[in-house]
Amino acid sequence: MNTFAHMKYLFTTLAIVLSSFLAVHAQAPALGGPSVQSDPDAKKLLDQVSTRFKGYQSVKAGFTLTIENADGKVDGKKTGTVAMKGTKYRISLPGQEIFCDGNNTWSYDKSSNEVKIDKVDPTAHAITPQTLLTNFYDKDYLYKLNGTVPVNGKSAQEIELTPNDKTKPFFKVLVYVSRLTKNIVSTKVFQKNGTHFTYTLNSFTPNSPAVKDEDFVFDQKKYPGVDVVDLR
Known part of the structure; x- marks a missing residue:
């Protein structure tokens, strides 16, 4: 898998997590039509999470991504x-960065010092935070509450x-909500090929003054000699 394909793959899974992490501010009615119902206890918990998120103007978080193979290693x-x-949004991983100002996306690879620019197409079916924020819960998933488990030594639901x-490449996503704060603290994505992606939040800052509009635009002056591939 080449570098940009790998970036896109990681971004796809992270977008799933972001959508489950943030899209709960949207309405979450019963899914799949009148004959299929989601767990009302899960909805109640998501509503509690939603109440906290409705007041957030911005979010800044640190996370750890753990990748496990089909053997659990x-x-x-x-x-x-x-x-x-x-x-x-802006996503930063070692050697990789993705910027989006709502109109354009910049995918930067440090090893090749190359950035690819794409236009955001709001009508496309690409997995991005802004498209998933509007339809993730109420159209795409059923959910249920499994119980309480420890996450990093703390109680989570x-x-x-x-x-x-x-037809999606994953068949299940587990979302862990802190019993104390009612914030989502970890998410695990189960791929059909046996790979598991676990994203655990190490820090979470709502309404951070450090989040500025210019942070979401790729500044070419900060990347001397960068090769720009404009796909717009």
């Missing part, structure tokens, strides 16, 4: 940061998400 770990404000679309 850890293939690698990455630490990164994510910032979001409205339709804008586990919500299981199952995609209605069975």
